[in-house]
Amino acid sequence: MVDAVPEPEEGVAPASPPRVDAGGLLPVAGLLGRLLRTGLAGASLPVLLGVVVAQVAGAAIALALIGDGGYIVNGQPRPSSVSSGLVVGLCAVLVALLAVQVFAASAVSVISAGLLLGRPVSARAALGRVARRAVALAVVGAGLLLLSAGIVVAYAVAWSASGFRLVGLVVALAGVLLLGWLLLVPAVVVLEDAGPRRALVRTWEIVRLRRTRTSWHLGVFAVAVPVLVGWGLGEAARLAGGALSMVLGAAAFAVAGMVAVLMQGAAPAIIALDGWYSASAEGKDQRRPMEPQVTAGMLPPSPAPRRTRPVVAGGLLVAAVALPGLLLQGLLTLNPFGMPSVTDHVVKAVSAQSWLLVTGGDRPLVFAPRLARYSVHACTDQPCTRTRQVGGDRFLQPWMDAAELPDGSVAVAAWLDGKDESLRLVRCDGHSCPTLQNAPPLRSNPPLTSGLARHLWVSVAPSGPGVAVAAVDRNKAAGGSIDLHLLKCERLPCASPVTAGVVTVPSNAEEGLWAHPLAVATGRGGRPVAAFQDLARGDLYFAACTTTSCPATATRLVSGGTGGAPSDEFSSARDGGVSVVVPPDDRPLIAYRDGHTGTARLLRCRTPACPAADPIGLGDAGSRFAPSMALGPDGLPVIATYGPSGHAVTVIACRTADCARRTTSRIAANRGTPGPMDLAVGRNGRPRVLWYGRSPGADGFRLHLTTCRHARCDAG
Helix, strand or coil, X not given: CCCCCCCCCCCCCCCCCCCECCCCHHHHHHHHHHHHHXXXXXXXXXXXXXXXXXXXXXHHHHHHHHXXXXXXXXXXXXXXXXXXXXXXXXXXHHHXXXXXXXXXXXXXXXXXXXXXXXXXXXXXXXXXXXXXCHXXXXXXXXXXXXXXXXXXXXXXXXXXXXXXXXHHHHHHHHHHHHHHHHHHHHHHHHHCCCCHHHHHHHHHHHCCCCHHHHHXXXXXXXXXXHHHHHHHHHHHHHCCCHHHHHHHHHHHHHHHHHHHXXXXXXXXXXXXXXXXXXXXXXXXXXXXXXXXXXXXXXCCCCCXXXXXXXXXXXXXXXHHHHHHHHHHHHHHHHCCCCCCEEEEEECCCCCCCCEEEECCCCCEEEEEEECCEEEEEEECCCCCCCEEXXXXXXXXXXXXXXXXXXXXXXXXXXXXXXXXXXXXXXEECCCCCCCHHHCCEEEECCCCCCXXXXXXEEEEEEECCEEEEEEEEXXXXXXXXXXXXXXXXXXXXXXXXXXXXXXXXXXXXXXCCXXXXXXXXXXXXXXXXXXXXXXXXXXXXXXECCCCCCCCECEEEECHHHHCCCCCCCXXXXXXXXXXXXXXXXXXXXXXXXXXXXXXXXXXXXXXXXXXXXXXXXXXXXXCCCCEEEECCCCCEEEEEECCCCCCEEEEEECCCCCCCEEEEEEECCCCCCCCEEEEECCCCCEEEEXXXXXXXXXXXXXXXXXXXXXXXXXX
């Protein structure tokens, strides 16, 4: 039987406190509901508001700890790397929030006991009792934290040893049933004004002959209910996406925190005061429950608490729920910590090695080559939350390229497969791509008799209204060499390309399926320049043409033999590649990957002809795959690469022509082996990076498009 909770008159304490009987889950739930209806939330309002303030302060401190080492993705802050200092700091914040939770729940236990026993206690008096026993509660809270950690470890060990998650859950449930009654200790500390040792002994006496039932009840109401409420609200907030998801998530966290405080305070008070025993306990003298008369006398003296009007209480609770999200969103908008802000979305393309193209409308296109075919995917919006396929072709050799043109269309070049190994070029738009087989050939040679493909790589770049094309094939006459053909098409379709020149490059031309060792760009007057990296030796060659002719041989700017034999980790031919741009000063810049160390490097030509180049250090930038480079609207280079540790996706935005001054920003975390990447800069100056990897929490590798919200990927 469950006795009714009386409605006490203000300032009047009953002579005989009512008996509390709660023999099962439903009676406990009934008493919890009755406490809420008789003003528990209103009486505990100052405690709940204090919890929300602590949550906001904890979130602000966590943001400060992340600071310059973090970034904001889709409106939510994340650390780009995890250091020992960050872990210690975040753990300290978590422990402080847990301490606030224990203190607040203990205060609610006092308030709940006062309502149950007909002797209302104000929030101020309850907090005074908590402050008096703060040390004891801190000791008990630390013990409960260690106990919880032990149950989690037991769950993980059982799961790992058996290989079945269900076994781990059974072990964790057994631990809760055996030790869950210890959650009653904080309530006993404040209700009987006891120290930690005395409270532990007294709790053992209270739960005698009903220990498993107590653990079960506390596990349901003090643990399961708050967890389910927090999980459900968090999942609902996550569906909103973006900055709204963070605001709703903070509100959900605040609601879950308040529910947890009420449940973890009221349920232990009900169970501690419970005078009900099962029939099997009849005649046994070990029972020592809390006596209502004694417990009522031990409650802290308190003037009659003022009743908070429901409208006022409701308004304060709504404000407490909305305030954390709004404050955090304002803090992220002001961004006093200087964190880069980006959007990140998974692109549903069919190839890890894909090129990113930004057309005139500033909406990205993804060009995805795949063995003997390619496809073009148009993003339906600038962040690329959704894509649709707008073109594609097949019966091609794996090496192909694409580039955006000034009119917003895209040029696609590829070698055809089969007997007719010819180079073709077509123009695509945001709606369709013509078939390469129907385009006129730019070059056509018979295949080599050795069975190797004569044609290897191709690269394209805009040249005024037309296209510049660089194509590589093996030199049949000169063993160990390749021919680099530089072509120009004034318009598309290109039936009569202009041959700017043929440059011989000494190379074994090792093939890498994901490699892109050839790059072409145009300088002043539309003159083509090209860079080529020997994937086998690591040599880097460069050919700079005039407006009328090209040199007979390419200049070797980097010798791959100076660094010793390439390491096994960084010698893979599939990882190599170069990018070349020509800034307004007409001195080309080449970004490439060092085959010995995997480091991203940058060269700046001393003159437009580039007989020699100066290396530019990029700090500790490293890359498993080749870096990608493009020019921003200011004519300065922007480079995308992977960080040397943790493989973070990193953008380096040069602020001067020689990149002596630059901004380095980590914009995404990659938890797997780094994959191919590509960079494009739109007309608004915002860099976009297309990269293949595994983001934190993801179950596999995906193709990501990360877009910076500000030029140079800085804080704005």
